Amino acid sequence: MFSYVKALQYSQLPINISRTWISITRPLTSTSNNDIPNFDMENPFEKEKPKCILCKYDITPDYKNVKLLSQFQSPYTGRIYGKHITGLCTEKQRQVEWEISKAQRAGIMASYLKEPCFIKDPKLFDSENPIRPHRFE
Amino acid sequence: MITYELMILFRLMSKPELVNTLKRTAQTLYNRGGIIRKLENLGTRDMPFKISSHGVVYNKASYYLFIFNSPPASIPDLLDEYERDIDIIRRKIFKQETPEFKECTLHEELQPPPYRKSVQELIAQARKLDKPKFKYNTGLDYYPFQK
Ligand SMILES: [Zn+2]
Numbered sequence: 175m176f177s178y179v180k181a182l183q184y185s186q187l188p189i190n191i192s193r194t195w196i197s198i199t200r201p202l203t204s205t206s207n208n209d210i211p212n213f214d215m216e217n218p219f220e221k222e223k224p225k226c227i228l229c230k231y232d233i234t235p236d237y238k239n240v241k242l243l244s245q246f247q248s249p250y251t252g253r254i255y256g257k258h259i260t261g262l263c264t265e266k267q268r269q270v271e272w273e274i275s276k277a278q279r280a281g282i283m284a285s286y287l288k289e290p291c292f293i294k295d296p297k298l299f300d301s302e303n304p305i306r307p308h309r310f311e
Numbered sequence: 312m313i314t315y316e317l318m319i320l321f322r323l324m325s326k327p328e329l330v331n332t333l334k335r336t337a338q339t340l341y342n343r344g345g346i347i348r349k350l351e352n353l354g355t356r357d358m359p360f361k362i363s364s365h366g367v368v369y370n371k372a373s374y375y376l377f378i379f380n381s382p383p384a385s386i387p388d389l390l391d392e393y394e395r396d397i398d399i400i401r402r403k404i405f406k407q408e409t410p411e412f413k414e415c416t417l418h419e420e421l422q423p424p425p426y427r428k429s430v431q432e433l434i435a436q437a438r439k440l441d442k443p444k445f446k447y448n449t450g451l452d453y454y455p456f457q458k
Contacts, residue, residue, distance in 0.1 A: 223415075223417075223418040224417050224418050224421065225415040225417055225418075226415055226417045229414075229415035229417070230415075234409070234410060237405070238353075238376070257420075261417075262417075263415050263416045263417040263420060264416060264420065265413050265416070266415075269410065276403070276405055279403055280318040280320075280401065280403040280405075281318075281320055281358055281359070281360075281362060281372070281400070281401045281403075282318070282353075282359070282374065283359055284359035284360060285359075285360065286360070289359055305421075311424070311427065311429050311430050311433060
């Protein structure tokens with residue numbers, strides 16, 4: 175009985191040692207690139223580019239749409255606000271001014287006043303606080 | 312083929328008269344080689360400003376919109392013919408065009424002036440007016456003699 179147990183211990187010991195050795199010696203040559211950060215990715219913290227209100231909703235101003243065009247007109251003098259007040263990009267401001275000019279020539283839009291039916295329309299921008307002091311560069 | 316829009320303002324008329332005038336307007340278009348794509352009634356209302364034509368001052372008008380195709384050479388004739396029509400207060404012909412899509416450039420325009428492209432162009436334009444400066448061509452970055 176005794177001899178049997180002893181023989182078992184002797185027989186088990188070297189096997190166990192060899193097993194642990196296998197587990198320790200991990201092959202170092204096979205390096206996986208999963209943990210290296212991708213340096214070529216886009217800046218994840220980049221802010222969204224601001225868009226003017228007409229580009230945002232994809233609106234093309236039309237000379238027949240007087241209700242929209244009159245929102246860019248001063249209620250006091252009928253003057254067209256510049257892009258430093260309206261906050262439009264250069265292209266949209268040019269389109270709006272050209273369409274207003276067409277509407278006024280065609281006799282569908284007032285030029286010396288904002289028509290009273292449009293006075294209470296919601297305001298697209300604050301005419302009292304321009305973005306820049308003037309409409310030039 | 313260019314599509315035109317004719318914005319036309321008629322004086323206030325009774326219905327048969329208006330029908331006559333509309334027919335006459337359309338007939339003029341056909342006679343000049345045009346075809347009508349669409350005719351829209353934009354209503355009768357107060358004009359935003361009074362308009363005097365043919366010696367009468369009008370405050371109200373009936374608005375009509377013709378969308379038509381016509382040879383470009385016929386446009387001056389059409390305008391001339393409509394101008395002589397005493398039922399027409401005002402007529403304007405505009406080209407119908409869809410502007411090509413452009414990205415919004417607002418983010419560039421909101422930058423401080425020295426970063427804006429238009430300002431940089433202005434500065435470059437101003438630099439062209441500078442007087443030419445004499446170059447010594449000594450290959451040195453300083454003046455070797457006593458000044
Ligand atoms: Zn825009």
